[in-house]
Amino acid sequence: MFLDVLRRRNPAFIEAAMALHQQGRIPANAYVLDLDAVEANARVIKAEADKHGLKTFAMTKQVGRASSFCAAVQRGGIDRAVAVDMACARATHKAGLKVGHLGHLQQVARHEAKAAADRFRPDYWTVFNDTKAEEAAAGAKAAGYVQNLLARIRAEGDTFYRGHEGGFDAADVAGVADRLDALEGGRFAGITTFPALLFDHASRKVLPTPNLATLTKAAEALAKAGRRDIEVNAPGTTSSVLLAALAEAGATQCEPGNGLHGTTALHVMEDLPELPAVLYLTEVSHLSGGKAYCFGGGFYIDPIFPDYDVKAIVGREPTVAASALRSVEVPPPSAIDYYAMIDAGGPAAPQPGDTAVFGFRGQAFVTRAFVVGVSGISKGAPKVETIENSFGETAAWPV
Template sequence: MFLKATVNKNPKLIETAMFLHRKGIIEPDTYVLDLDSILNNGKLIMQEADKYGIKAYFMTKQFGRNPYIAKELMKLGYEGAVTVDFREAKLLGNSGIKLSHVGHLVQIPDKSIEEILKLRPDYITVYSIEKAKSLSELSLKLGIKQKIMLRVIDNNDVLYPAQYGGFYVDELSESVNKILNFKGIEIKGITSFPCFLYNEKSGRIEKTHNVKTVQKAKYIIENMGIKIQEMNMPSANCVESMKLVAENGGTSIEPGHGLTGTTPMHGSGKNCAETPAMVYVSEISHNLGESSFCYGGGHYRRSHMKEALVLENNHSKYFKVKKPDDESIDYYFELEENAEVGSTVVMAYRTQIFVTRSNVAVVKGISKGKPELIGIYDSLGKIVGR
């Protein structure tokens, strides 16, 4: 999906990834992250957000919850991290990363609430009265008052499977009145997901119905005398979408794929501000019939992978990739031609590294022609090699 864009805009990343594999420094099934480009992308997004008075948080799940990159993003001036689930919150929080937003998309389990409250997140999103009550009780125990966001939903919203939850906007007044009885928390924000999506037909990032729901929720809550500080509007957050966020009342964004230049818009051929900053490296394992097979482990079912660049005897060639069946384990990726066993394979597709079993190599200095391997991590942000 992003291979041609990466070859055109960041060929040094391709060259570095191939070099690291050929020298045996990285194994097959390794994502290589270009730190220089990630930070430059992050800077561009933050500068655009600043123009509109929008707070910029960052997401790490897409690039494997990597604490090193998170610390570098903090140095740029980002408010802090958005941790999609409680394990990511613990990893980053205990690594010294400021937690800006926890609990969206995954609610905090009851037995983990106190531990995460002690990490002092700015906001915690809740989906239910029960979770709000638990948060309040433990906040009072710790002597704090925790700011919360309410995730709101409506019947016409875009919702992804396995991500359902929140307060129906038509029942919001009743829910808010119940939450106001919990003295350890205070309602300060509203969120939904996804608020914006790339439209292939129009070639633009456009708002979803969720934005209307968030706006309606703000109107309802503020008419109850509660001032809303945060209108959190995630998804497709990149330079291109900042003006759209501001026009719709958004106050905070959460770039993830924007940081690596891998939103759907970046794979469309459009000349985006961000540079592709992530590739996947593998190796030809064997041939069978008219196909070759490279090592897997990095499959993501929404990857839209289409082709691979294979380096044979100092000559590179594009191969079509047969996407793995979602019902099967991705032991191998199948390429639709024979290739020399041991050859380096580079792909660039949409991924969420934290749901793979891949390694992650963080490299700086690529833009200066002096690549330096910072470290090798697992897909969940733990260091496994230097």
């Protein structure tokens, strides 16, 4: 679905990526980033967030925490990251972004808490229970500072992805705040959940989840208990056009991820201010049984839409023409994606060495794909800035 948007809104990006691949300058099995577009997107999001008084933390996991991506985000005015796990914290810190938020979605392991506090000193640290709060506070105390703690809260009827559950009972938020304040090295700073916003297939719009109402009620309870300046962290499906609604609901923080590269579900439905800035590129390996097999390794297609006919642009010459589109069978998530199978029927069948370009919302950090940052596309002078693995480390390529 995102390939249609890419072809229409950022065709020069597709053509540049195909040319660079054919020149042997970028590898197959790579998430490729248009760094100029990322920088422009970050600037749009930051300006809108500032207008509504929202703190902004960049999510980088979807594009493998690439260092050139982090640098482009910084040039766009966002200087802090949310670390979905400790690997994110290490990569974004190394790339020069301040760790603005740690511990959400994944909590920090017990024996990493002290090092995380000492090395990163995150602005905010989310905890799901008293034990995790104690570990974070102890780490901060040892490092000589007081850590701002965000309490992840939950209430009956809230929406969580399977495997994301956890948090304090929202009905006890005032007591939770008191307990976190009582910790040496820690202080209660606010509340969080995920997701606060979610794409709704029926209405084809982004709607608030019950979780957002839970945050609002909890903030009201805290205010009634005499607490002021409560941080409300409300991530999920973040584009610049949704920030006003978040602020109106009481949020004080936002965490754009897919919005920074134009791949939220809403970007398929509407032309939003953010341009599409990421594609997946690979190469035809061989033909068999009427199929052209292309190298895999990065086919984690984030299942935000029901199953659809996945297509790729396939060819040797840079193009966005509809005639270059071919249907592709991608292995199911239960299989290892060594290859995907491109329809090789009809005239001008794909050949080994052809470039294949896909547009889908990926999660590069759970794949074995390369991540490639390319600058200069908007000026007609594309330049490969980085070729890295999904941990933001320089990749050994071609050998």
